[in-house]
Amino acid sequence: MTPNPYRGTTIVFATMHGKDALARSAFRTVLDATVITPAGIDTDQFGTFAGDIPRTLSPLDAARAKARLGVAATGVPTSLASEGSFTTELGWTTRQTEHLLFLDQDRGIEVTESHSTTFPVAPGRHITTTAQALSHATTIGFPEQGLIIHSRDGARIITHKNLRTRDDLTLAIDHLLSENLAVSVMPDYRAHRSPARAAVIATLCARMAQRLGTPCPGCRAPGYGRVKVIPGLPCGLCGTPTHIPTADLHACTTCDTTHTHPRTPTTADPQWCDTCNP
Numbered sequence: 001m002t003p004n005p006y007r008g009t010t011i012v013f014a015t016m017h018g019k020d021a022l023a024r025s026a027f028r029t030v031l032d033a034t035v036i037t038p039a040g041i042d043t044d045q046f047g048t049f050a051g052d053i054p055r056t057l058s059p060l061d062a063a064r065a066k067a068r069l070g071v072a073a074t075g076v077p078t079s080l081a082s083e084g085s086f087t088t089e090l091g092w093t094t095r096q097t098e099h100l101l102f103l104d105q106d107r108g109i110e111v112t113e114s115h116s117t118t119f120p121v122a123p124g125r126h127i128t129t130t131a132q133a134l135s136h137a138t139t140i141g142f143p144e145q146g147l148i149i150h151s152r153d154g155a156r157i158i159t160h161k162n163l164r165t166r167d168d169l170t171l172a173i174d175h176l177l178s179e180n181l182a183v184s185v186m187p188d189y190r191a192h193r194s195p196a197r198a199a200v201i202a203t204l205c206a207r208m209a210q211r212l213g214t215p216c217p218g219c220r221a222p223g224y225g226r227v228k229v230i231p232g233l234p235c236g237l238c239g240t241p242t243h244i245p246t247a248d249l250h251a252c253t254t255c256d257t258t259h260t261h262p263r264t265p266t267t268a269d270p271q272w273c274d275t276c277n278p
């Protein structure tokens with residue numbers, strides 16, 4: 001049997017927010033691999049959550065750019081990088097979509113693991129008093145969950161990212177309000193300041209380690225696994241295809257081997273059917 005090429009190797013995590021700590025244990029356990037992070041790597045250049053550096057790339061392209069940066073900064077040909085996006089739905093709930101990308105520059109292999117979930121932290125809101133800011137900080141879960149104060153003075157965006165205490169927060173808010181600026185208090189989505197986001201990244205890291213340890217049944221290349229979810233599970237009452245997944249498509253990173261894995265159960269509840277429950 002071909003040995004896994006990543007066993008016992010060093011893999012870079014291109015991060016400036018401690019994401020390597022979220023990958024280390026799974027990569028050690030599954031692949032006996034060591035995850036490192038280069039000092040001084042600047043992944044913020046591809047955009048920040050606070051908006052002070054705009055995001056111009058798609059989330060996957062941003063993850064790919066970070067992984068390439070990890071390779072360039074270290075000379076290690078294998079790098080992980082993640083990119084999260086947060087969108088507020090109906091002004092009330094927030095959806096987190098997280099991509100974890102693995103790049104093997106020497107073998108030309110790229111593997112992505114993604115997850116989309118409801119983010120269990122209140123979204124940002126506009127505030128007009130310090131009391132409102134402190135109250136919303138509590139709602140967000142500060143200080144365990146970090147927060148960002150966001151303001152704007154004409155064209156200039158003002159952000160405060162690294163507040164640790166309610167006193168820091170009070171001082172910063174008082175100052176901005178005294179200048180009559182519009183102020184918002186929002187969650188800090190950076191991995192080292194957001195336990196909920198860190199948990200999702202850790203789950204993706206565990207999936208990635210397993211995936212990289214899985215050889216293609218055709219050519220033995222590493223990283224065989226799910227590349228696509230196929231919707232269309234038929235309604236249990238009338239058979240109409242629904243948007244519920246019916247199968248997972250697994251594919252090789254290198255050759256043309258694919259396999260479709262049907263999901264169970266094999267029919268959908270009629271509540272998801274556009275015909276039975278329009």
Ligand SMILES: [Zn+2]
Pocket residue numbers: 235236237238239240270273274275276277
């Ligand atoms: Zn139906």
Ligand SMILES: [Zn+2]
Pocket residue numbers: 216217218219220221252253254255256257
């Ligand atoms: Zn293959």
